[in-house]
Amino acid sequence: MMRVDGWRLGDPVFTADRIATRVGELAAAISADYAGDELTVISILKGSYIFLADLTRALSIPVRVDFLGLSSYVGAESSGEFEWNARMTTSIRDRQVLLIEDIADTGRTLRHVIDHLAADEPLSIRVCAFLDKPMRRVVDIPIDYVGFEIPDHFVVGYGLDYEGWFRQLPHIATLERA
Ligand code: IMP
Ligand code: MG
Numbered sequence: 001m002m003r004v005d006g007w008r009l010g011d012p013v014f015t016a017d018r019i020a021t022r023v024g025e026l027a028a029a030i031s032a033d034y035a036g037d038e039l040t041v042i043s044i045l046k047g048s049y050i051f052l053a054d055l056t057r058a059l060s061i062p063v064r065v066d067f068l069g070l071s072s073y074v075g076a077e078s079s080g081e082f083e084w085n086a087r088m089t090t091s092i093r094d095r096q097v098l099l100i101e102d103i104a105d106t107g108r109t110l111r112h113v114i115d116h117l118a119a120d121e122p123l124s125i126r127v128c129a130f131l132d133k134p135m136r137r138v139v140d141i142p143i144d145y146v147g148f149e150i151p152d153h154f155v156v157g158y159g160l161d162y163e164g165w166f167r168q169l170p171h172i173a174t175l176e177r178a
Pocket of ligand 2: 047160161
Protein backbone atom coordinates (compact mmCIF):
# COMPACT_ATOMS: atom_id res chain seq x y z
CA MET A 1 0.00 0.00 0.00
CA MET A 2 1.48 3.33 -1.06
CA ARG A 3 1.44 6.06 1.61
CA VAL A 4 2.92 9.54 1.34
CA ASP A 5 2.69 12.53 3.67
CA GLY A 6 -0.36 11.27 5.55
CA TRP A 7 -2.25 10.13 2.44
CA ARG A 8 -2.94 6.65 1.14
CA LEU A 9 -4.49 5.26 -2.00
CA GLY A 10 -8.21 4.52 -1.92
CA ASP A 11 -10.18 2.27 -4.21
CA PRO A 12 -9.20 1.87 -7.85
CA VAL A 13 -11.47 3.99 -10.05
CA PHE A 14 -10.23 2.89 -13.49
CA THR A 15 -7.97 -0.14 -13.99
CA ALA A 16 -5.03 -0.09 -16.38
CA ASP A 17 -6.97 -2.39 -18.74
CA ARG A 18 -10.01 -0.14 -18.80
CA ILE A 19 -7.78 2.89 -19.43
CA ALA A 20 -5.99 1.16 -22.30
CA THR A 21 -9.31 0.30 -23.95
CA ARG A 22 -10.62 3.85 -23.60
CA VAL A 23 -7.39 5.46 -24.84
CA GLY A 24 -7.58 3.20 -27.91
CA GLU A 25 -11.14 4.41 -28.57
CA LEU A 26 -10.11 8.04 -28.25
CA ALA A 27 -7.17 7.54 -30.59
CA ALA A 28 -9.43 5.89 -33.17
CA ALA A 29 -11.91 8.78 -32.97
CA ILE A 30 -9.17 11.41 -33.29
CA SER A 31 -7.49 9.57 -36.17
CA ALA A 32 -10.83 9.38 -38.00
CA ASP A 33 -11.68 13.05 -37.39
CA TYR A 34 -8.30 14.22 -38.74
CA ALA A 35 -7.98 11.58 -41.48
CA GLY A 36 -5.97 12.94 -44.44
CA ASP A 37 -4.68 15.74 -42.25
CA GLU A 38 -1.93 16.22 -39.71
CA LEU A 39 -1.95 17.28 -36.10
CA THR A 40 0.11 19.30 -33.66
CA VAL A 41 -0.44 17.72 -30.27
CA ILE A 42 0.35 19.96 -27.31
CA SER A 43 0.72 18.34 -23.95
CA ILE A 44 0.08 20.38 -20.83
CA LEU A 45 2.76 19.36 -18.35
CA LYS A 46 3.13 17.62 -16.17
CA GLY A 47 -0.02 15.59 -15.57
CA SER A 48 -0.67 14.58 -19.18
CA TYR A 49 2.67 12.91 -19.90
CA ILE A 50 1.51 9.30 -19.57
CA PHE A 51 -1.79 9.87 -21.37
CA LEU A 52 0.12 11.69 -24.12
CA ALA A 53 2.53 8.78 -24.58
CA ASP A 54 -0.24 6.19 -24.83
CA LEU A 55 -2.57 8.30 -26.98
CA THR A 56 0.00 9.47 -29.55
CA ARG A 57 1.35 5.96 -30.05
CA ALA A 58 -2.15 4.84 -31.03
CA LEU A 59 -2.78 7.65 -33.56
CA SER A 60 -2.58 6.76 -37.26
CA ILE A 61 -2.20 10.32 -38.60
CA PRO A 62 1.07 12.31 -38.78
CA VAL A 63 1.63 14.01 -35.44
CA ARG A 64 4.10 16.44 -33.96
CA VAL A 65 4.30 16.82 -30.22
CA ASP A 66 5.13 19.89 -28.19
CA PHE A 67 4.85 20.80 -24.55
CA LEU A 68 3.53 23.63 -22.45
CA GLY A 69 4.11 23.84 -18.74
CA LEU A 70 2.03 25.84 -16.35
CA SER A 71 0.86 25.33 -12.86
CA SER A 72 -1.64 26.92 -10.56
CA TYR A 73 -2.17 24.08 -8.19
CA VAL A 74 -1.09 24.33 -4.56
CA GLY A 75 -2.13 21.17 -2.73
CA ALA A 76 -5.62 20.18 -3.85
CA GLU A 77 -7.07 23.62 -4.67
CA SER A 78 -6.79 25.56 -7.93
CA SER A 79 -5.76 29.17 -7.35
CA GLY A 80 -6.45 30.66 -10.78
CA GLU A 81 -2.97 32.22 -10.77
CA PHE A 82 -0.68 30.72 -13.40
CA GLU A 83 3.01 30.43 -13.80
CA TRP A 84 4.55 29.26 -17.09
CA ASN A 85 7.38 26.81 -16.59
CA ALA A 86 7.79 25.43 -20.10
CA ARG A 87 7.23 27.10 -23.48
CA MET A 88 6.49 25.55 -26.86
CA THR A 89 9.18 25.55 -29.54
CA THR A 90 6.90 24.71 -32.50
CA SER A 91 4.94 27.26 -34.52
CA ILE A 92 1.22 26.49 -34.59
CA ARG A 93 0.22 29.15 -37.12
CA ASP A 94 -2.22 27.59 -39.64
CA ARG A 95 -1.95 24.21 -37.90
CA GLN A 96 -4.57 21.92 -36.42
CA VAL A 97 -3.89 21.84 -32.70
CA LEU A 98 -5.02 19.27 -30.16
CA LEU A 99 -4.43 20.14 -26.52
CA ILE A 100 -3.87 17.20 -24.19
CA GLU A 101 -4.78 17.67 -20.55
CA ASP A 102 -4.87 15.18 -17.69
CA ILE A 103 -8.06 16.48 -16.13
CA ALA A 104 -10.52 19.33 -16.64
CA ASP A 105 -11.55 20.58 -13.22
CA THR A 106 -12.55 24.26 -12.83
CA GLY A 107 -11.57 24.81 -16.48
CA ARG A 108 -9.25 27.70 -15.63
CA THR A 109 -6.09 26.00 -16.90
CA LEU A 110 -7.58 25.11 -20.28
CA ARG A 111 -9.16 28.55 -20.68
CA HIS A 112 -5.80 30.17 -19.99
CA VAL A 113 -3.97 27.92 -22.46
CA ILE A 114 -6.60 28.22 -25.21
CA ASP A 115 -6.59 32.02 -25.00
CA HIS A 116 -2.80 32.05 -25.06
CA LEU A 117 -2.55 29.74 -28.10
CA ALA A 118 -5.32 31.47 -30.05
CA ALA A 119 -3.04 34.51 -30.37
CA ASP A 120 -0.70 32.39 -32.55
CA GLU A 121 -3.52 31.91 -35.11
CA PRO A 122 -3.76 28.14 -35.44
CA LEU A 123 -6.29 26.74 -37.95
CA SER A 124 -8.16 25.06 -35.10
CA ILE A 125 -7.77 24.21 -31.44
CA ARG A 126 -9.48 21.18 -29.94
CA VAL A 127 -9.15 19.75 -26.47
CA CYS A 128 -8.68 16.17 -25.33
CA ALA A 129 -8.91 15.59 -21.57
CA PHE A 130 -8.28 12.18 -20.05
CA LEU A 131 -10.62 12.94 -17.14
CA ASP A 132 -13.40 15.48 -16.71
CA LYS A 133 -15.10 16.68 -13.53
CA PRO A 134 -18.02 18.62 -15.08
CA MET A 135 -19.53 19.35 -11.63
CA ARG A 136 -16.49 21.47 -10.75
CA ARG A 137 -16.56 23.72 -13.81
CA VAL A 138 -16.23 27.45 -13.08
CA VAL A 139 -15.05 28.65 -16.50
CA ASP A 140 -16.73 27.45 -19.69
CA ILE A 141 -14.42 25.50 -22.01
CA PRO A 142 -15.01 23.26 -25.03
CA ILE A 143 -13.83 19.69 -24.52
CA ASP A 144 -13.90 17.69 -27.72
CA TYR A 145 -12.60 14.34 -26.47
CA VAL A 146 -13.03 12.99 -22.94
CA GLY A 147 -11.68 9.73 -21.55
CA PHE A 148 -13.93 9.48 -18.51
CA GLU A 149 -16.23 11.77 -16.56
CA ILE A 150 -15.82 11.52 -12.81
CA PRO A 151 -17.58 12.98 -9.76
CA ASP A 152 -16.02 15.61 -7.50
CA HIS A 153 -13.40 13.44 -5.85
CA PHE A 154 -9.63 13.94 -5.93
CA VAL A 155 -7.90 11.16 -7.88
CA VAL A 156 -4.31 10.22 -8.66
CA GLY A 157 -2.38 7.92 -10.99
CA TYR A 158 -1.78 7.61 -14.73
CA GLY A 159 0.12 10.92 -14.58
CA LEU A 160 -2.15 12.69 -12.09
CA ASP A 161 -0.47 13.70 -8.87
CA TYR A 162 -0.86 14.94 -5.37
CA GLU A 163 2.05 17.33 -4.75
CA GLY A 164 4.05 15.41 -7.35
CA TRP A 165 3.37 11.97 -5.88
CA PHE A 166 1.47 8.98 -7.30
CA ARG A 167 1.90 9.84 -11.01
CA GLN A 168 3.56 6.46 -11.53
CA LEU A 169 0.42 4.39 -10.88
CA PRO A 170 -0.81 2.51 -13.96
CA HIS A 171 -4.40 2.94 -12.77
CA ILE A 172 -6.55 5.79 -11.35
CA ALA A 173 -7.35 5.69 -7.65
CA THR A 174 -8.90 7.98 -5.06
CA LEU A 175 -6.74 9.54 -2.37
CA GLU A 176 -7.71 9.06 1.27
CA ARG A 177 -6.36 10.27 4.62
CA ALA A 178 -3.96 7.64 5.96
P1 IMP B 1 -8.40 23.44 -13.51
O1 IMP B 1 -7.61 24.59 -13.99
O2 IMP B 1 -9.14 23.73 -12.24
O3 IMP B 1 -9.31 22.83 -14.54
O4 IMP B 1 -7.38 22.37 -13.01
C1 IMP B 1 -6.76 21.52 -13.83
C2 IMP B 1 -5.54 20.96 -13.15
O5 IMP B 1 -5.80 20.69 -11.76
C3 IMP B 1 -5.16 19.65 -13.76
O6 IMP B 1 -4.26 19.83 -14.80
C4 IMP B 1 -4.57 18.91 -12.59
O7 IMP B 1 -3.18 19.18 -12.52
C5 IMP B 1 -5.24 19.48 -11.37
N1 IMP B 1 -6.30 18.60 -10.84
C6 IMP B 1 -7.63 18.83 -10.81
N2 IMP B 1 -8.30 17.81 -10.24
C7 IMP B 1 -7.37 16.88 -9.94
C8 IMP B 1 -7.45 15.56 -9.34
O8 IMP B 1 -8.50 15.02 -8.98
N3 IMP B 1 -6.25 14.92 -9.18
C9 IMP B 1 -5.06 15.46 -9.55
N4 IMP B 1 -4.95 16.67 -10.12
C10 IMP B 1 -6.09 17.38 -10.31
MG1 MG C 1 -1.38 18.47 -11.20
